[in-house]
């Protein structure tokens with residue numbers, strides 16, 4: 001096929017049967033839903049990738065993706081093209097305020113506690129877990145230095161994770177971060193770029209994980225699970241299953257923070273809704289004393305941040 005063959009072509013249309021096949025494959029493997037309205041997005045993404053690897057048509061590409069090891073490798077590239085990785089530092093400030101006051105209360109109510117574990121689920125290119133890490137480092141400095149934290153960060157996209165591990169961001173992204181964090185946790189590198197300092201980077205461990213495989217996830221006893229702007233891509237029933245798995249991975253008294261409006265009519269015997277207006281969060285209720293602490297934290301967060 002001549003090299004410029006594809007560049008002369010518009011993305012061909014998927015017929016209904018093909019579209020259903022692709023929809024089913026994506027839903028089964030990633031949970032992602034491609035609605036009829038996003039069909040042309042799918043056509044364009046598939047076509048661009050097929051051009052790059054010189055595959056002639058949708059059926060041949062489907063065949064390639066669903067067979068053998070090379071199919072698995074190609075799959076991870078395609079998934080990266082189809083997922084939305086938009087993110088930013090401290091994206092939803094009220095949720096970060098809530099995490100801060102929750103962890104501060106854990107330290108206050110459990111003076112012997114030395115460590116907190118946090119998990120950013122669907123961490124994209126790292127802005128969210130590094131925001132959590134900055135928040136925790138800052139908090140520990142303000143209460144008592146002799147405490148530790150670890151952030152686990154997972155995502156489906158390997159290229160996003162590779163970028164996250166590097167921890168290098170454009171000046172445009174970094175300039176929106178409060179100065180106190182910018183000064184302490186970033187250093188200039190290259191042209192108009194900033195790198196997260198190694199000391200903070202080392203507190204965050206990145207790994208690949210599909211939220212459809214949470215049953216097999218080794219993460220347990222998390223003090224904070226932070227999952228935002230990920231559930232929006234799933235069907236309602238799947239959302240509920242994912243959140244239930246996450247709830248089961250909370251430590252007693254642990255906090256699960258979801259994006260506001262991302263989950264409806266879900267409940268789980270282990271958790272209670274966290275009393276807070278502008279966040280959507282749940283608290284594992286095993287520890288009765290934590291209920292008082294919970295409401296105290298919510299009040300403090302509201303007082304401090306209006």
Ligand SMILES: C[S@@+](CC[C@H](N)C(=O)[O-])C[C@H]1O[C@@H](n2cnc3c(N)ncnc32)[C@H](O)[C@@H]1O
Nearest residue numbers: 030083084087122124155156157210211228229
């Ligand atoms: C819009 S980003 C959200 C990033 C960050 N949580 C935030 O709120 O800014 C959604 C992320 O979810 C990831 N994702 C999509 N489907 C996934 C799945 N099945 N398992 C794990 N991560 C997934 C994407 O790769 C993407 O990085």
